Amino acid sequence: MTNVSYIILGFATDENGPGQPFCVLSWLGNTVSSRGLDMRVSKNWQKMIVDRYSAYASELIEDWSKLRIDDPNALIQMLKELSVGPVRTLEVGSASRAAFNDLLLKNLGRDATSVPQE
Secondary structure, eight states: OOOEEEEEEEEOSSTTSOOEEEEEEEEESSOOOTTOOEEEEOTTHHHHSOHHHHHHHHHHHHHHHHHHHHOHHHHHHHHTTOOSSSEEEEEEEEEOHHHHHHHHHHHHOTTOEEOOOO
């Protein structure tokens, strides 16, 4: 059975904080195709983000949505190691589908929204 690979992204409310999870990117196996990269965001992600960063975060999500079609592997490499700025990489890993579903529920809640591909 193929595992789900994933990246959990968080939004830090202060410079030293790890960030609160707001976005999860996932794909099957170790490689990804232009249509195989899924991106989900917390239904309440906009409430988690300080007002001064809300436009920035919206633009990032839009840019990531486009880049996941144009060059998904570049997007994955870029998001694997975010450690400066308000958006941080919280976790990179691989899990069975059942464990991944639990991870989604834990980090994004029941109402995670799949971001449509542009």
